[in-house]
Amino acid sequence: MTQTDIKDLTLDAARSELADLANKLSNANSKYHGDDAPNLDDATYDALKRRNTAIEDRFPQLKRKDSPSDQIGTSAQDGFGKITHAQRMMSLGNAFTEEDVTDFVQGIRKFLGLAPETPLAFTAEPKIDGLSLSLRYENGKLIHAATRGDGTTGEDVLANALTIGDVPHKLQNAPDLLEVRGEVYMSHEHFEALNTRQTERGGKTFANPRNAAAGSLRQLDAEITKSRPLRFFAYAWGVLSEPLADTQSASIERLSALGFQTNSLTKRFENAIELVEHYKSIEQQRADLGYDIDGVVYKVDDLAYQTRLGFRATTPRWAIAHKFPAELAWTHLEAIDIQVGRTGALSPVARLTPVTVGGVVVSNATLHNEDYIRGRDNTGDDIREGRDIRIGDWVQIYRAGDVIPKIKDVDLSKRPKDSVAFDFPKTCPECQSAASREEGDAVRRCSGGLICPAQAVERLKHFVSRGAVDIEGLGAKQVEMFYHDPMLSIREPSDIFTLKRRDAAQLTKLKNRDGWGSKSAEKLFDAIDERRNISFARVLYALGLRHVGSQSASLIARHYGSWSKFIDAMENAKGMEGAQWDELMSIDGVGTVMATSLVTSFKQESERASIQRLTDELNIEDAQAPDQTSPAAGKIVVFTGTLEKMSRAEAKARAETLGAKVSGSVSAKTDILVAGPGAGSKAKKAADLGIKTLDEDEWLELIAGL
Ligand code: IVH
Numbered sequence: 001m002t003q004t005d006i007k008d009l010t011l012d013a014a015r016s017e018l019a020d021l022a023n024k025l026s027n028a029n030s031k032y033h034g035d036d037a038p039n040l041d042d043a044t045y046d047a048l049k050r051r052n053t054a055i056e057d058r059f060p061q062l063k064r065k066d067s068p069s070d071q072i073g074t075s076a077q078d079g080f081g082k083i084t085h086a087q088r089m090m091s092l093g094n095a096f097t098e099e100d101v102t103d104f105v106q107g108i109r110k111f112l113g114l115a116p117e118t119p120l121a122f123t124a125e126p127k128i129d130g131l132s133l134s135l136r137y138e139n140g141k142l143i144h145a146a147t148r149g150d151g152t153t154g155e156d157v158l159a160n161a162l163t164i165g166d167v168p169h170k171l172q173n174a175p176d177l178l179e180v181r182g183e184v185y186m187s188h189e190h191f192e193a194l195n196t197r198q199t200e201r202g203g204k205t206f207a208n209p210r211n212a213a214a215g216s217l218r219q220l221d222a223e224i225t226k227s228r229p230l231r232f233f234a235y236a237w238g239v240l241s242e243p244l245a246d247t248q249s250a251s252i253e254r255l256s257a258l259g260f261q262t263n264s265l266t267k268r269f270e271n272a273i274e275l276v277e278h279y280k281s282i283e284q285q286r287a288d289l290g291y292d293i294d295g296v297v298y299k300v301d302d303l304a305y306q307t308r309l310g311f312r313a314t315t316p317r318w319a320i321a322h323k324f325p326a327e328l329a330w331t332h333l334e335a336i337d338i339q340v341g342r343t344g345a346l347s348p349v350a351r352l353t354p355v356t357v358g359g360v361v362v363s364n365a366t367l368h369n370e371d372y373i374r375g376r377d378n379t380g381d382d383i384r385e386g387r388d389i390r391i392g393d394w395v396q397i398y399r400a401g402d403v404i405p406k407i408k409d410v411d412l413s414k415r416p417k418d419s420v421a422f423d424f425p426k427t428c429p430e431c432q433s434a435a436s437r438e439e440g441d442a443v444r445r446c447s448g449g450l451i452c453p454a455q456a457v458e459r460l461k462h463f464v465s466r467g468a469v470d471i472e473g474l475g476a477k478q479v480e481m482f483y484h485d486p487m488l489s490i491r492e493p494s495d496i497f498t499l500k501r502r503d504a505a506q507l508t509k510l511k512n513r514d515g516w517g518s519k520s521a522e523k524l525f526d527a528i529d530e531r532r533n534i535s536f537a538r539v540l541y542a543l544g545l546r547h548v549g550s551q552s553a554s555l556i557a558r559h560y561g562s563w564s565k566f567i568d569a570m571e572n573a574k575g576m577e578g579a580q581w582d583e584l585m586s587i588d589g590v591g592t593v594m595a596t597s598l599v600t601s602f603k604q605e606s607e608r609a610s611i612q613r614l615t616d617e618l619n620i621e622d623a624q625a626p627d628q629t630s631p632a633a634g635k636i637v638v639f640t641g642t643l644e645k646m647s648r649a650e651a652k653a654r655a656e657t658l659g660a661k662v663s664g665s666v667s668a669k670t671d672i673l674v675a676g677p678g679a680g681s682k683a684k685k686a687a688d689l690g691i692k693t694l695d696e697d698e699w700l701e702l703i704a705g706l
Pocket of ligand 1: 090091092125126127128129130131132148183235236297316319321
């Protein structure tokens with residue numbers, strides 16, 4: 001069903017819809033906060049919330065006493081302490097085809113420079129579909145248990161982990177310091193039993209075992225966790241005071257000997273063909289395992305090789321997850337909603353008749369953009385042989401792992417006779433400003449900027465998100481509620497920091513809301529104050545400017561060092577020419593698109609004023625200069641000729657780890673040329689320019705021990 005346009009709503013229809021929304025949202029709130037078992041996904045919840053506010057804005061006289069806009073809940077995470085992982089918890093790259101697996105193996109051989117006859121062994125094991133947990137043992141005693149969180153910081157769930165039978169409390173003959181990592185999961189049997197129990201009690205049932213495991217581990221009351229039988233497989237480790245063994249397979253055996261459950265399908269193989277055979281065999285056993293798995297993980301067996309291979313930004317080079325194929329299902333497309341994002345992008349979302357796809361109930365799917373709906377890709381070529389997607393269509397849903405479900409196809413033989421092509425809105429559904437599409441951009445954007453409530457809210461959500469300012473107790477749901485709350489009125493990031501000061505009675509106002517006691521309100525103000533000291537990179541990323549992600553923000557911060565220097569540079573670069581513009585463009589990783597986005601944002605009077613109001617509230621720490629202790633730090637290094645001790649890829653990765661920038665060509669800016677046998681024109685050019693030239697051994701000596 002399509003929703004009535006707000007402007008066409010009658011008073012009666014608006015009143016009854018507000019009642020219905022109040023009911024649905026209050027229901028969703030109690031499910032979310034009460035049982036860690038949401039009955040609505042975030043997108044649906046957000047859409048209902050926005051609809052409620054839009055109706056209230058149009059008919060303020062109809063605002064209910066129990067209006068959902070006035071309700072503030074506590075975040076489910078509030079009760080957990082945070083733990084910074086001593087070693088980051090990484091995720092895994094994915095392989096989907098046999099060719100991807102061969103490429104993975106070949107890539108590793110090449111990186112390590114192995115001759116074809118040199119053996120290279122791997123382990124292959126099921127990828128458990130649960131949630132990862134890191135267990136820290138000191139002198140054999142379990143002292144921390146932390147969820148993955150954002151990889152750097154997780155939640156302290158020690159009390160809950162202690163209730164899991166597979167988690168040893170004490171270890172004998174273990175290294176003094178040992179972090180064991182693995183997956184918490186729930187068996188099919190226990191998942192079914194839990195859902196039956198929940199139904200009998202009128203509680204919320206879980207969509208799949210992974211959600212059930214996550215909901216059960218993240219209970220503030222460990223007694224509840226205890227009543228829900230969770231299991232744990234160990235498959236990796238973090239920091240250690242001494243190595244467990246020389247190989248992955250022997251380390252896993254050692255973990256097993258220490259008392260951990262390890263997966264019996266973990267095996268060691270010598271080549272890609274054997275890995276894929278094992279994958280197929282595991283896939284055949286999948287339905288009978290009694291727990292969910294979503295692929296097979298391959299890991300280089302030799303730990304010395306693992307160390308040499310190291311990590312990319314978030315994934316190891318020495319491991320990969322070979323995923324099982326995506327799941328498909330057919331259902332009805334009931335409506336197409338348009339969501340407005342942080343940068344004004346209008347994103348179409350398919351509302352579906354709920355359907356189970358690979359064990360998960362799906363009721364929303366992304367439709368990407370207007371061209372995708374029309375059956376075109378971004379170069380204008382046909383997709384789905386040009387078949388468009390219409391409301392009322394019978395559509396095929398595609399779901400691969402954690403990826404947002406997509407609509408893959410449409411069955412024209414089932415299309416209703418009276419269906420019409422979808423008319424993509426040309427105005428923003430949230431603020432009615434014009435929504436235009438720039439040339440070459442697949443996305444239509446609202447031109448309303450900060451006057452658009454959806455953009456303003458999305459920006460605030462981004463501002464408080466994990467990689468950004470990350471204020472404890474102030475998550476996406478809370479800022480959205482605060483935004484719509486006329487008393488608190490948080491409209492832009494600076495308002496968060498002036499909240500307490502703006503009005504002495506704020507604390508009382510906050511305190512009297514649902515879910516907020518005076519303690520939690522005070523805690524929130526403390527958490528806000530704690531974030532006033534903040535790094536340059538975080539502030540820049542938190543602003544949510546288009547094309548400026550967290551890595552770019554770090555690069556820019558490191559380049560300018562101080563916020564004031566950066567602001568001056570933006571001011572002087574606004575003509576998009578001259579020395580300051582050239583300097584911005586010279587930063588490695590900053591291209592025209594990002595530079596333009598940066599200067600355009602700072603050029604806009606309202607935007608700059610809003611940023612100024614924010615930075616007036618903050619104490620922005622200077623960015624740290626690169627590690628000067630490394631002789632390679634900040635240096636531009638070029639490799640040429642044949643390297644004999646390591647492959648080009650390994651040499652490059654190692655130099656970058658030490659803070660160097662590796663370039664492909666020699667110029668006056670080059671600091672060091674590493675030349676192996678057969679070096680030609682580059683060596684000559686370096687000699688002409690008087691650039692320091694080292695052979696491979698000299699280079700290795702320079703960086704030895706780092
Ligand atoms: S190894 C540095 N092995 O998959 C590599 N991960 O998509 C550490 N997972 O965050 C991970 N089964 O939660 C590894 N046998 C297995 C796994 C596994 C499940 C999860 C883990 C990880 C995610 C990455």
